[in-house]
Amino acid sequence: MQPFTEKVIEVIREIPEGKVMTYGQIARVAGSPRAARQVVRVLHSMSKKCRLPWHRVINSKGQISLQDDESYQEQKLSLESEGVKVGLTGAIDLKTYQYCPDEDYI
Template identity: 55%
Template sequence: MNLFTERVIRIIQGIPAGHVMTYGQVAAAAGSPRGARQVVRVLHSMSKKYELPWHRIINVQGGISAPANAESKGYDQRGLLEMEGIKFNEDGKVDLTVYRWFPLDGEEG
């Protein structure tokens, strides 16, 4: 496993309940500011193995990237976030000024 992937895993594992990070934010914290798509790959391929709280990763607009119909991951994601106390506005977005998590400098989770 490469260093970036290890960092992404640690960062995501460190996001506390009731908080979120964006794909790009995780990538930047892991050392690759342009690596948001790689964060998606890590989530897709390693969430189960490393028990990652995948639902705490959202897009930069504060939205869920997956479709939110009843048969989708997006629907599950919103439900999991709401169970942790995260509120969605009328546009279906999370207020990042309230819920965004910032690891301390040098902290990867």
């Protein structure tokens, strides 16, 4: 496994219940600020295998970005079960729910 992939997995695992991070934010904390799309690939390929809390990762606009209705609903319900308020359009208030770890900690 590549070091960046390992770091992304570590960062995602550290997102606490009831909080979210963006793809770009995870890429930055993992050491590659321009690799948001790579974070998407890691989530797609490693979520089940590594049992990642994939539902806590959203886009930079603070929205659920999944297009598939079933996956969208699964992410929405998972976030709501943790106390995250999700708007009708899938919007999440980043000021309230965004997790901002100390980059030296992770």
